[in-house]
Structures are given as structure tokens and as C-alpha cells.
Amino acid sequence: MSYPRRGVHGEVVEDLGRRIxxxxxxxxxxxxxxxxxxxxxxxxxREALKTLAAKGLVDARPKRGTFVRPRGDWSLLDPDVLRWRFAERGEAxxxxxxxxxxxxxxxxxxxxxxxRRTPEDLDAxxxxxxxxxxxxxxxxxHTEADIAFHRLLLVASHNELLECLEVVIASALYARDRLVHARGERPGFAATHRAVLDAVRRGAPDAAETAMRDLLTQAGRDEAAL
Known part of the structure; x- marks a missing residue:
């Protein structure tokens, strides 16, 4: 679960989490x-450590005190842990x-x-x-709108386990999109997204999958141009 980054509590969580x-x-x-x-x-x-404990980063035990947990114990799908890991590992x-x-x-x-899409999914x-x-x-x-589109697409799959992965996609996309979208509008960006939605709207699974692969190929080109 993410947390408000404003205020002294948020500042402590953000800095200490990044350091860990x-x-x-x-x-x-x-x-x-x-x-x-x-x-x-x-x-x-104490409140900051509780927040970090909920993310699996720290723990507190009698006689042992508060300590940083091993990386294998971290909640790796937590949005903030993902964001901190991406920042620590570097853009490439x-x-x-x-x-x-x-x-x-x-x-x-x-x-x-x-x-499986519903009329409500298509409207969203x-x-x-x-x-x-x-x-x-x-x-x-633009980044927020792009993330919303990709999250809603997974929601429209109506597969609960697949929907859970939208946390990973959204957290990583936020970091990626800030790099890519800062370069301004890119040729073909709108068209690739429209092609995915049109195929989903038509109820054409093969076309939707192909359109998404085309979108990801274009995303790779955008990243290569950074």
C-alpha cells in the first residue's frame, strides 16, 4: 500500500525507505x-517504522530491537518498494x-x-x-492518463490475479513515462493505443493481442531514443 508523501511522516518514510x-x-x-x-x-x-514494516522492510522484536529485514522478505509488489527499487537500480x-x-x-x-470486456470497461x-x-x-x-489506460485494460480482463499485476505495471510505468513523455508527443503513440481499444471493442482477441504487441514494440523504440 502506498502512503501520503507529504508531511514529516511521509518525508521520513520516503527517505528511510529509499535508503534501505x-x-x-x-x-x-x-x-x-x-x-x-x-x-x-x-x-x-514509530509511525514511519510501522509503515515500512507493513512493506516488509523492517521488523521489531523484543530484545532484538528494530532491524532491516533481508531483501527476500520485502513486499516486492508494494508500489513504493517497486518505485524505490527502480530508482536504486537505474534507468536502463x-x-x-x-x-x-x-x-x-x-x-x-x-x-x-x-x-470479457463490459460496456463500462469500454467507456472507462x-x-x-x-x-x-x-x-x-x-x-x-499525460503520464497519469497513459497509466490509467493500461491499468483499466487489465481490469477489463476480469481475471483477479492478472488485475493484481496492474500494481507492478502502474508503478513501473510511472517511472518510465516520466522519462519518455518529457520528450513531448511521439508519432504513432495515439494510434497504437487506439488500435488496442478498437480490437477490444470489436471483441477480437487475436487482433487485441497483436495490437498490444505492436504497442510494446513502439514503446521499445521510444525508450531506445532516450
């Missing part, structure tokens, strides 16, 4: 020392991992969406596509 993921914090943590470092009360420190690794996950997930999602996807067109000049808003 980057390996700058390990072993036992000193709550008193953390309070002094961030110049916050022990109440704020993040883009590669995202491309691999998208290639495995989104064509299958598009195929299922073409078979159309609205996201319209928002993308209307915000082409605003990278931040």
Missing part, C-alpha cells in the same frame, strides 16, 4: 538516532525489467479484455484514451 532499498541502511535501527537525524518526534519515527535496468514484464502480461491482458478505456489526447502537452497529466 539502496543498501545504505542495514542491520539494527536506532529509533532515537532516527529521530535526531530527521529532527522529528519519536511518535513520527528498470526499462529492461519493465519491458519484460509488459511483454509477458499485457498481450494476454488485451486478449482476455477482448473476450475510451475516457482514458481521450484524456491522453487532451493532455499530450502536459507530461505529468
Amino acid at each position: 532499498v539502496a543498501g545504505a541502511e542495514s542491520g539494527p535501527l536506532d529509533p532515537v538516532g532516527l529521530g535526531q537525524r530527521y529532527q522529528v518526534s519519536q511518535t513520527v519515527v 535496468d528498470m526499462l529492461r525489467d519493465l519491458a519484460e514484464v509488459r511483454a509477458a502480461v499485457e498481450p494476454a491482458g488485451a486478449r482476455l479484455a477482448a473476450e 478505456l475510451e475516457s482514458a484514451l481521450e484524456r491522453m489526447a487532451a493532455t499530450a502537452a502536459d507530461p505529468e497529466e
Whole structure:
């Protein structure tokens, strides 16, 4: 679960979470020392550690105190943990991992969406596509609209397990899209998304899967141009 990044609580969670993921914090943590470092009360420190514990990053035990948990215990699908990991690993690794996950997930999602979409799903996807067109000049808003389209496509698959992966797609896309959309509108971007939606609307699974693979191929070209 994500958390509000504003306020002293959010600032402590954000900085400490990034440090843990980057390996700058390990072993036992000193709550008193953390309070002094961030110049916050022990109440704020405790609440921040509770938030990080919910993400699997830290734990507290009697006689052992508070400590950073091994990487294998982290909630790797948590949106914030994903975001911190991508920031720590760097753009090239993040883009590669995202491309691999998208290639495995989104064509299958598009195929299922073409078979199972409801009128409400189609309306939501159309609205996201319209928002993308209307915000082409605003990278931040355009990113949000693009993410919404891809999330809604997985929702339209009506497969609960596949829908869970939208957390991964959305978190990674946010980091990726801020890089890509900052370069301005790209030729073919709207057309590839429209082709996916048109195939889903027609109830054509093969065409929807192919259109999504074409979209991902274009996304790869966009990333290569960074």
C-alpha cells in the first residue's frame, strides 16, 4: 500500500525507505538516532517504522530491537518498494525489467479484455484514451492518463490475479513515462493505443493481442531514443 508523501511522516518514510532499498541502511535501527537525524518526534519515527514494516522492510522484536529485514522478505509488489527499487537500480535496468514484464502480461491482458470486456470497461478505456489526447502537452497529466489506460485494460480482463499485476505495471510505468513523455508527443503513440481499444471493442482477441504487441514494440523504440 502506498502512503501520503507529504508531511514529516511521509518525508521520513520516503527517505528511510529509499535508503534501505539502496543498501545504505542495514542491520539494527536506532529509533532515537532516527529521530535526531530527521529532527522529528519519536511518535513520527514509530509511525514511519510501522509503515515500512507493513512493506516488509523492517521488523521489531523484543530484545532484538528494530532491524532491516533481508531483501527476500520485502513486499516486492508494494508500489513504493517497486518505485524505490527502480530508482536504486537505474534507468536502463528498470526499462529492461519493465519491458519484460509488459511483454509477458499485457498481450494476454488485451486478449482476455477482448473476450470479457463490459460496456463500462469500454467507456472507462475510451475516457482514458481521450484524456491522453487532451493532455499530450502536459507530461505529468499525460503520464497519469497513459497509466490509467493500461491499468483499466487489465481490469477489463476480469481475471483477479492478472488485475493484481496492474500494481507492478502502474508503478513501473510511472517511472518510465516520466522519462519518455518529457520528450513531448511521439508519432504513432495515439494510434497504437487506439488500435488496442478498437480490437477490444470489436471483441477480437487475436487482433487485441497483436495490437498490444505492436504497442510494446513502439514503446521499445521510444525508450531506445532516450
